[in-house]
Amino acid sequence: MDKTTPLYARMAEAIVAGDAETAAALARQALDGRLDLQAAIEHGYIPGIRRVGELWESGEYFLPELITSAAAMKAALAVLGPALDATAAAGLSRGRIVIGTIEGDIHDIGKNLVSSMLSANGFDVVDLGADVKIDRFIDAAVETRADLICLSALLTTTMLGQRRVIERLRERGLRDRFKVLVGGAPVSRAWAAEIGADGYGENALAAVTQAAALAAARRTP
Amino acid sequence: MIPPLRPKVELLSRAYVEKVVSEALGLLEGEGVFVENAEARALFHEAGTAVDDDAQRVRIPTRLVEEALASTPATIVLSDRAGSGEFTVGGDEVHFDPGSTATRVLDSETQRERKAVTADVVRLARLTDACEHIHFQSTALISADVPEIVADSYRLYLGLLYSAKPIVTGTFRTAGFKPMLDMLIAVRGGAEALRRRPLAVFDACPSPPLKWSNLTAQSLIDSARAGLPSQLISMSLTGATAPVTLGGALVQHTAENLSGLVICQLARKGAPVIFGGSPASFDMRKGTTPMGAMETMMIDMAYAQIGKHLGLPTHAYMGLSDAKIPDAQCGFETGMGAVLAALAGINVISGPGMMDFESTQSPEKLLIDNDICGMVYRLLDGVAQRDEPLAAHLFDGIRPDTQFLTMPHTRKWYRIEHRMANLADRDTYDAWEGAGRKSIGDRAAERVRTLLAAVSPNLPDAALQKELRAIMEADARSNGAAGLPELP
Numbered sequence: 049m050d051k052t053t054p055l056y057a058r059m060a061e062a063i064v065a066g067d068a069e070t071a072a073a074l075a076r077q078a079l080d081g082r083l084d085l086q087a088a089i090e091h092g093y094i095p096g097i098r099r100v101g102e103l104w105e106s107g108e109y110f111l112p113e114l115i116t117s118a119a120a121m122k123a124a125l126a127v128l129g130p131a132l133d134a135t136a137a138a139g140l141s142r143g144r145i146v147i148g149t150i151e152g153d154i155h156d157i158g159k160n161l162v163s164s165m166l167s168a169n170g171f172d173v174v175d176l177g178a179d180v181k182i183d184r185f186i187d188a189a190v191e192t193r194a195d196l197i198c199l200s201a202l203l204t205t206t207m208l209g210q211r212r213v214i215e216r217l218r219e220r221g222l223r224d225r226f227k228v229l230v231g232g233a234p235v236s237r238a239w240a241a242e243i244g245a246d247g248y249g250e251n252a253l254a255a256v257t258q259a260a261a262l263a264a265a266r267r268t269p
Numbered sequence: 270m271i272p273p274l275r276p277k278v279e280l281l282s283r284a285y286v287e288k289v290v291s292e293a294l295g296l297l298e299g300e301g302v303f304v305e306n307a308e309a310r311a312l313f314h315e316a317g318t319a320v321d322d323d324a325q326r327v328r329i330p331t332r333l334v335e336e337a338l339a340s341t342p343a344t345i346v347l348s349d350r351a352g353s354g355e356f357t358v359g360g361d362e363v364h365f366d367p368g369s370t371a372t373r374v375l376d377s378e379t380q381r382e383r384k385a386v387t388a389d390v391v392r393l394a395r396l397t398d399a400c401e402h403i404h405f406q407s408t409a410l411i412s413a414d415v416p417e418i419v420a421d422s423y424r425l426y427l428g429l430l431y432s433a434k435p436i437v438t439g440t441f442r443t444a445g446f447k448p449m450l451d452m453l454i455a456v457r458g459g460a461e462a463l464r465r466r467p468l469a470v471f472d473a474c475p476s477p478p479l480k481w482s483n484l485t486a487q488s489l490i491d492s493a494r495a496g497l498p499s500q501l502i503s504m505s506l507t508g509a510t511a512p513v514t515l516g517g518a519l520v521q522h523t524a525e526n527l528s529g530l531v532i533c534q535l536a537r538k539g540a541p542v543i544f545g546g547s548p549a550s551f552d553m554r555k556g557t558t559p560m561g562a563m564e565t566m567m568i569d570m571a572y573a574q575i576g577k578h579l580g581l582p583t584h585a586y587m588g589l590s591d592a593k594i595p596d597a598q599c600g601f602e603t604g605m606g607a608v609l610a611a612l613a614g615i616n617v618i619s620g621p622g623m624m625d626f627e628s629t630q631s632p633e634k635l636l637i638d639n640d641i642c643g644m645v646y647r648l649l650d651g652v653a654q655r656d657e658p659l660a661a662h663l664f665d666g667i668r669p670d671t672q673f674l675t676m677p678h679t680r681k682w683y684r685i686e687h688r689m690a691n692l693a694d695r696d697t698y699d700a701w702e703g704a705g706r707k708s709i710g711d712r713a714a715e716r717v718r719t720l721l722a723a724v725s726p727n728l729p730d731a732a733l734q735k736e737l738r739a740i741m742e743a744d745a746r747s748n749g750a751a752g753l754p755e756l757p
Contacts (some may be wrong), residue, residue: 112508121445152484157509161556179482204372204628205441208417233558234372234628251556258547 052167055083056092058260059124063096064103066116068123075127085128089140097121097168103255114252115161118168125167141172143263146189147198148176151230158232161199161252166198169256171263182212189226198243198255201232210235211243227262231255273651275361278612280571286578291514293523294331301328302479302528306486312535327528334527337534343580345541347405348435348466350729355471356404358498358543359613360583363649364403364643365436365607367397367635368589368623369472374410375624377630377714380594383412387754390427390716391726393622396632398432398727399720402642403621405470407437409630416750419741421445421564422452423753425469426741429456430734433727437500437619439472443484446471446491450742453497455736456729464483464496470543470617474502475525476511486532493533493540500543500584500617501529506551506558507568515568519741522546522572526557530581543617544576545584547627558626561591561602570613577614585610587619588638595710596636600623603634604641611645633713636720640691647688655682692716 055074062071073128078088079192100117103109129137129205145166149159156178167173174192176184189197197217201207210230217223227246230239247262249255281289304310304327313327314320320327344359356364374385374393390410397406408424415423421441423450428436429452440446449469455551457463469490473485482490492499505511511518526544533540550564551557559565569585576583588607592599603620605644621642622635656662656678663678664671673679692712694701701707744751 107554111551111556112553152482157506158556204370204411205420207372208420233626238383 052103056088056095059088059092060096060099062130063093063117063124064099064180066120067111068116068120071120071124072127075124078183079127079131085132086140089125089128093121093124094170101253111161111252115164118164121168122164142170142260143195143266144172144174144192145196145198145259145263146174146185146192146194147187147200148180149178149200149202150206150213151179151181152203152206152209156200156202158202158252159198162198162231162249162255165252165256166259169260171259182209182216184217185213186217186220186222190222191223194226195266196229196259197228198229198231198249201230201235204234207232207234207239210239210245214244227266229255229258229262270657271654273653275614276612276648276651277361277614278609279571280567280613281572281574283517286575289519289523289575290579292520293527294334295327295522296479297329297334299328300479301482302328302475302524303327304481304486304528304532305483305489306481308490309481309532309535311484311533312490316535324538328532329528332430334531336582337531338579340534340538341530341542341581341718342539343582345467345543345582346466347435347470347498349435350429350468351456352462352466354435357423358616361627362616363611363614363618363645364404364616365408365588365618365621365638366403366407367378367393367630367652368586368627369407369409369437370411370439371409371623371628371630372411372413373625373629375594375634376408377632377717382593382625385410385630386414387412387427388757390424391431391757392721393630393632393635394428394431394636395724395726396717396720397622398434399724400621400639400642402634402639402646403635404434405437405617406432406434407619409622410441412754414442414754415496416745418442418748419448419745419750422448422741422744425449425452426737429453429737430728431461431726433467435470437470437472437617440484440488440491446488448740450491450495450497451740452737453495454703455740456733460495467497467541470498470500470619472500472502472545473529474504474547475529476507477503477525478521479525479528481529481532485529489529489532489535494706496537496540498543498582499529499533500545501526502545502547502584502586503572504547506549507564508553509551509556511548513633515564515571516570518548519571519575519697522548522568525643526572526576533603539603542581543584544572544579544581545617546572547586547619548572557591559591560586560589560620560623560626561598561606563605566606566609566653569615570609573613573615582616583614584617584619585613585615586619586623587615588618588641589623589627591624592632593624595624595631595637595713600637600709601635603638607638607641607645608648611649618748632717633710636713636716637692637709639692643688643691655686
């Protein structure tokens, strides 16, 4: 390792501390110094978010820390992303995900948690927000050539829309093109199985694990 | 005779209540609320309020809130299907209803959660009808065997058929209100009669923070115009969709409810409104919404106190549990919640039967909770003075072998002063063992079976049944639903 080591360590620290401002400033520093940006991500930021995951697992970190760190990661990647060449960006991305809360539901806390955790963990996330129409999910997935569609619902009533997205994918002959992951307070594993979803995330971290497995399976020929 | 003291608990000082209200009013005037519904925004516009239609944002002047508060009734009187019972919602009156809108039922046989179907909804409505301490019913379960589009009207239809009690309900689609109102009018025999003697309460949940969705705002407007009470159900999650401190959450809760109350009053001056809610102390590890957390109950009690301070009827989701089976947690969370809610003088307490974060209803838990509610009512009756003097005369001529079992005084009062245990175990160990070592869940399951076998369904007359069926079928047909399930 060379003189960039302390910089990498500071990048990781900024993520662990959930300090978005510092995380972004260090990213700009790497950019201005014409450093190897891919290395900065791999040896600086990713070890940071990995450490956050460990702190969560060990019971030291709770959701506020987890999500604040995810936001710091997002801030750093927002600086570095545009500067990465396409090959490097594609190599770093674990997959593209279209995510949103089903039509009729303007509660989006759960979706935001999952969205942040997915971006922080290297997914390319297209967040459609809350109250998203059924076909809008599918159109966005087609347009962005997404790997996964993540459907959130907080209300028992809007949960039913998750089934409609899957039905609509079938009607449009697109069911095999995208993996579908569902989540939300009223959603259960049984429900996911019943509507024919590919996965179910019972919490934000489980969603990341599920998404990673589904995306990896898709990308393996 | 000295009248009994109504036991009561308040968590906030007067200064604290006033501070919350003042910050909430400031929030409404400064930041305002998001109102998706164009008709609601038009009402604000007509009232001379600054409305930003592009941002769907309304800033509500304090003057308008104060006017709305002044025109909202302090009490509501609900009556049952026959129009005979009178249930006052206001003051410190307490009524329980089963926690509403669960999608799952805890299966009586397997004790596992599964989706509810018509037969489950009917069973629960019949049991609720038989629970003497649960004054209201609610559309407690959503039936999965009808098309989703008519899920809201269908559950009301079943409730009106199988229980005579006033009903807490709500819409899942803006078009759902009309058929639901038609059913209520059919029961009452006219729109004006329904307005005079409301049979149903419509829940409407703002989306935290400070948003009214198109659907919920429409429900407020439609209910207000029909003269049916809107129950405002703010459901903030501390540290997630609301400030993390209890005081901060109360400010948001108050602002959300007050904005809903203003919408109701703008739709129709004098519309009945209940200051309610379903907030939760957000679990920072699991990301769940524990209804059995003490902090959740504290927020409930505190906002209810604020509602009372504002002169409004109150409601809370209390007396429910996050447990997945009727176990010790299920009992202690429900028991604590029911007692605290009643001591806080909350008028409508939605909880009995409900488990697993408001997602599940259990028929067995409903009966256990009915007993809890009975104990709560006993507590609320307080310690009365039954005699003058209290006891001095009972000790006249006392001897070493004096006992009270055979005194006329005992026979006169024991059934009034003391409640018999129903499902709670008060056996000796040997008797309990001899009876098969049953848990309260086992005894409740037996009671569910015997009740359903012994009591015939409390159906309305045939003509009304037919009329309700016609409304329900028309609603289903117009939504492309082929047929409705057979009723059990």
